[in-house]
Amino acid sequence: MIDVLYFAWVRERIGLPREQVETSAATVADLVEELRSREERYAAAFADLSALRVAIDQELTEFDAPLDGAREVAFFPPMTGG
Amino acid sequence: MAVQVQKEAFDVGAEVNCFTAGCKDAGAVVSFTGIVRNNADGTLQRMQIEHYPGMTEKALAGIEAQARDRWPLQDVLIIHRHGDLAPGEVIMMVATASKHRMAAFEAAEFLMDYLKSRAPFWKQEFTAQGSDWVAAKDVDEDALKRW
Secondary structure, three states, rough: OOOEEEEEHHHHOOOOEEEEOOOOOHHHHHHHHHHOOOOOHHHHHHHHHHHOOEEOOOOEOOOEOOOOOEEEEEEEEEOOOO | EEEEEEOOOOOHHHHHHHHHHHOOOOOOEEEEEOOOOOOOOOOOOEEEEEEEOOOHHHHHHHHHHHHHHHOOEEEEEEEEEEEEEEEOEEEEEEEEEOOOOOHHHHHHHHHHHHHHHHEEEEEEEOOEEEEEOOOOHHHHHHHHHHH
16 A cells, blocks of 8 residues: 655646555556546546656655655645745 | 744744854855745735645755755754745745855755755645646756756
8 A cells, every 4th residue: 555645736636635545556657557547537637747746755756766665655746835 | 953844924034033143153144035926917815835744844854954065054944834825925934054155145045946846845826816836947947957
C-alpha cells in the first residue's frame, strides 16, 4: 500500500487530496499508467506529465524513479511559492 | 536557524529586529518581504496558498542548508504563510545575516529563487469571476541556473 497525495489542480481534477493505492508498479511512471487507466478524471489529471511534478517520501524526484520501498507519492503542478 | 510555516500573520519589523538582535557577530542583515500583489485589473479578492505539510518544512530546511554551504552565514530565517490572504498582505519573508553584505544579499536571493520553484506551495487567485491557479513562470525556473 502506498499513500498517494494530490495537490492544487491535480487534487481538484481527481477530486480527493489523498488515497491509499494497492500497486505493484515498479516506477512512478508505471503507477501513473495504472491510475490513468482507472477513470477519466485520472486520465485528465495525468494527461500531460510535463505539467506535473512528483515527490517520493517528500523528496522531489523524476517520473522514471523506482517506487521501491516508497511510503508516500505526491503529484502536483510546478510550485509557485514566494 | 528557523523555518516557520504558518497560517497566522506576522510582524515583519518585529521579526527582523529579533533576528538582528540574535546575530551578535554579524555585520550585515538582509531581509526580503513578499506581498500579495493584485492582478493587472485590480480585481483580486483573495489569494489562497496551499502547501504540502511535512515536505514544505523539509524543503525549506534543505534550501537553507544549501545556502549555508555556499555562504558564511551567521543565521537564516524563513517564514512562509499558507491559507487565505488578501491583496497587500505579507505572504513570506527571508532574512540572512553575515559578516559582510555581499554574502547576505546573495544568500537572500538564492533562498528566494529556490523557494519560489522548489518549496511545495501553490497559489490560487480568486476574483468575482472565479478562481485560477497561478502558473509557474519559466523565468523563475531559469533563475535557478545562475546559482
